Amino acid sequence: xxxxxxxxxxxxxxxxxxxxxxxxxxxxxxxxxxxxxxxxxxxxxxxxxxxxxxxxxxxxxxxxxxxxxxxxxxxxxxxxxxxxxxxxxxxxxxxxxxxxxxxxxxxxxxxxxxxxxxxxxxxxxxxxxxxxxxxxxx
Amino acid sequence: xxxxxxxxxxxxxxxxxxxxxxxxxxxxxxxxxxxxxxxxxxxxxxxxxxxxxxxxxxxxxxxxxxxxxxxxxxxxxxxxxxxxxxxxxxxxxxxxxxxxxxxxxxxxxxxxxxxxxxxxxxxxxxxxxxxxxxxxxxxxxxxxxxxxxxxxxxxxxxxxxxxxxxxxxxxxxxxxxxxxxxxxxxxxxxxxxxxxxxxxxxxxxxxxxxxxxxxxxxxxxxxxxxxxxxxxxxxxxxxxxxxxxxxxxxxxxxxxxxxxxxxxxxxxxxxxxxxxxxxxxxxxxxxxxxxxxxxxxxxxxxxxxxxxxxxxxxxxxxxxxxxxxxxxxxxxxxxxxxxxxxxxxxxxxxxxxxxxxxxxxxxxxxxxxxxxxxxxxxxxxx
Numbered sequence: 001x002x003x004x005x006x007x008x009x010x011x012x013x014x015x016x017x018x019x020x021x022x023x024x025x026x027x028x029x030x031x032x033x034x035x036x037x038x039x040x041x042x043x044x045x046x047x048x049x050x051x052x053x054x055x056x057x058x059x060x061x062x063x064x065x066x067x068x069x070x071x072x073x074x075x076x077x078x079x080x081x082x083x084x085x086x087x088x089x090x091x092x093x094x095x096x097x098x099x100x101x102x103x104x105x106x107x108x109x110x111x112x113x114x115x116x117x118x119x120x121x122x123x124x125x126x127x128x129x130x131x132x133x134x135x136x137x138x
Numbered sequence: 139x140x141x142x143x144x145x146x147x148x149x150x151x152x153x154x155x156x157x158x159x160x161x162x163x164x165x166x167x168x169x170x171x172x173x174x175x176x177x178x179x180x181x182x183x184x185x186x187x188x189x190x191x192x193x194x195x196x197x198x199x200x201x202x203x204x205x206x207x208x209x210x211x212x213x214x215x216x217x218x219x220x221x222x223x224x225x226x227x228x229x230x231x232x233x234x235x236x237x238x239x240x241x242x243x244x245x246x247x248x249x250x251x252x253x254x255x256x257x258x259x260x261x262x263x264x265x266x267x268x269x270x271x272x273x274x275x276x277x278x279x280x281x282x283x284x285x286x287x288x289x290x291x292x293x294x295x296x297x298x299x300x301x302x303x304x305x306x307x308x309x310x311x312x313x314x315x316x317x318x319x320x321x322x323x324x325x326x327x328x329x330x331x332x333x334x335x336x337x338x339x340x341x342x343x344x345x346x347x348x349x350x351x352x353x354x355x356x357x358x359x360x361x362x363x364x365x366x367x368x369x370x371x372x373x374x375x376x377x378x379x380x381x382x383x384x385x386x387x388x389x390x391x392x393x394x395x396x397x398x399x400x401x402x403x404x405x406x407x408x409x410x411x412x413x414x415x416x417x418x419x420x421x422x423x424x425x426x427x428x429x430x431x432x433x434x435x436x437x438x439x440x441x442x443x444x445x446x447x448x449x450x451x452x453x454x455x456x457x458x459x460x461x462x463x464x465x466x467x468x469x470x471x472x473x474x475x476x477x478x479x480x481x482x483x484x485x486x487x488x489x490x491x492x493x494x495x496x497x498x499x500x501x502x503x504x505x506x507x508x509x510x511x512x513x514x515x516x517x518x519x520x
Contacts, residue, residue: 052486058215086214088483 009114009121018042018120021080023057028122033111035122036061036094038080043094044122046109049085056108059086061094067101083108097126156240157491161505161519163512164487165447166346166403166476167235167244169278170225171270176277180269181262188262205353205371207482216480224480228281235479236284239487242505243286243517245313245344246278247403251290252318252348256355264298267291271306279311286515288314288344293322296331303332307339313512314344314401321356324382325389333395340513342399342445345382347375358382372483379405380413383444387417390431392439399511400444403476407446411466414440441468445511447476448503449485451494461496470502474511 012026018037025034025047032047034057049056062084066077082100084091091100097107112123156162171177178186216224216234225231235241248270254263271289278285289306291299299317306312315336322329324345336343350357351374352365358378365371379402386392386400417436432439446467454460467473475491478484491500505519 052489054486055215060214084209084214086216087486089209 009112009123011119012122013120014118015115015120016118021061023047023061025057026122028111032057033122034083035113035120036083037120041081042113042115042120043081043083044111044113045083045092045094045097046111048109049087049090049092050106050108051085051088051090051104054085054087056083056085056092059084064091064100153238154240155238155486155488157487157500157504159491159500159504161242161501161517162240162487163475163505163508163515163517164235164239164241164244164477164479165401165474165508166247166449166478167231168225168249168479168481169228169231169246169274170223171248171250171273171277172223172226176273177266177269180272181265185259185262185265188257188259189266205365205368207368209482211349211482213480213482213484228278228285231479232282232284235477236282239477241284241487242519243284243508243515245512246274246285246287247316247344247346248274248288248290249346249349251316252350252354252357254292254294255318255320255348255350255357257294260292260295260298263292263294264302268302268305271302275306275309275311279309283311286311286313286512288316290316290318291332293317293320293329296329299329299332300335303335303339303341307341310516312341313514314342316344316346318348318350319345319358319378319382321358323385323389325385325387325391327389330391330394333391333398337395337398340397342401342511342513344401344403345379345405346403347378347405351375351378375404376406376409380409383410383413383440384417386444387432387436387439392443393432396443398443401447401474401511402444403447404449404478405446406450406452407448407467407473408452408460408463410440410446410472411463414466441472445472445474445507447474448490448495449476449478450483451485451490457494460494464496464499470499471507473499473503474508475503475505 010028012035018024021038023034023036025032033044034047035044038061047055047057061080062082063076064078064082066075078093081094082091083094092108093100094110097110110126112126114121114123178189212224218227218230236244250270251267254266257263267290274287279287289312291302303315348357352360352371360374360377365374414437421432421436477487491504495503509515509519
């Protein structure tokens with residue numbers, strides 16, 4: 001049972017196990033979850049693209065162009081926080097689970113990641129992605 | 139604190155992803171020859187020199203390719219374990235596609251054939267395509283009997299194409315003829331000898347977008363002018379499919395060759411109902427047989443003799459809207475399943491059959507119509 005007051009979490013490796021921008025796929029409670037360390041953050045997302053069921057974390061971690069209504073207006077954003085599906089290139093914001101540009105209401109499930117000393121843990125599934133985004137922004 | 143056991147996932151997706159069908163014939167799978175010396179070594183020195191000059195993919199474009207895919211046209215998870223390009227290894231394709239999805243047969247459609255579209259040297263075209271065919275027979279058909287091949291022939295020279303068809307028709311596993319669509323009317327009599335051979339030998343003629351549309355010399359141009367972006371190119375492929383189907387119908391190909399089967403792979407199919415309606419209307423209003431030489435409605439010819447592959451299955455927000463299309467094209471007769479593995483816009487058989495296609499159509503689209511279309515498929519199915 002989880003200790004009182006502490007979220008349930010699963011150790012998924014040490015810091016040294018995580019090469020930059022490279023997903024490490026772990027099984028947690030029967031779910032395949034991709035954990036990735038970017039330049040300054042960790043993300044964990046369900047290894048399943050809501051569009052057509054691809055193993056999402058066999059895709060890439062990257063920036064991407066910011067949504068715009070101006071044709072050919074290419075400006076990069078989302079610093080290392082985007083996972084791009086290996087199949088149809090759907091892009092998901094790993095901080096919120098939302099589709100870049102909100103092109104669909106579907107979401108990728110995201111999880112809390114905690115670093116405790118040298119150890120990396122995947123915690124509970126994030127519930128309120130919008131709130132998470134605000135917290136990250138602040 | 140609860141500590142869970144963490145297991146590394148296996149390197150690839152070997153979970154069972156078989157759809158709820160009794161068989162599965164994938165009518166559009168792409169092999170890729172990355173070591174072109176295997177093809178070059180089968181060619182004469184003179185022709186091989188042409189290949190060197192022209193390049194093997196998209197050589198001699200009218201300008202640098204303006205419609206490159208922004209993130210690459212191949213599935214990112216289909217790189218082989220040794221770093222090979224997607225589609226370059228028959229073993230890996232078996233591991234990623236045939237086995238997990240329970241594929242009964244996979245029709246290989248070599249897009250590298252399209253390189254010949256802008257070539258002016260027709261002897262080199264014939265030698266290159268023969269080399270490509272022989273390499274694929276040797277490397278892919280021998281790797282697994284579930285692999286079947288659409289052999290590639292010249293769109294420029296019907297005599298050369300017929301010779302190649304006759305040379306390979308009886309090779310086990312050869313099931314179709316792939317013609318890279320050129321900037322020509324496919325109904326023109328110049329190609330009729332090829333259609334006659336195809337009909338006689340029970341090999342359907344298969345067409346597939348080449349990637350050269352609107353870009354490569356001697357590939358079909360799109361109405362409306364040169365496209366500027368990859369999405370425009372991808373969307374407009376339906377346009378070249380429509381033009382080709384109309385060309386076959388109005389060129390009298392189905393009148394002349396009533397047992398010929400055509401397969402349009404990856405052009406989409408949601409445009410087919412409106413094309414059939416317009417063809418029928420024009421046929422009726424302009425005097426039917428008297429004017430065009432057609433003795434039956436174009437829609438009947440299309441339903442009898444043309445087959446369309448499912449990928450990329452259109453994705454309307456309200457999926458029920460597709461039902462009207464399935465109904466109008468008589469999908470149980472005219473649609474063949476295709477995944478397009480390992481290209482970026484591949485469809486997943488599990489999702490397509492279990493979630494997107496109406497249940498009563500599943501078996502027909504999964505394998506029933508394919509068995510009827512590819513007379514030389516030689517598969518064991520109920």
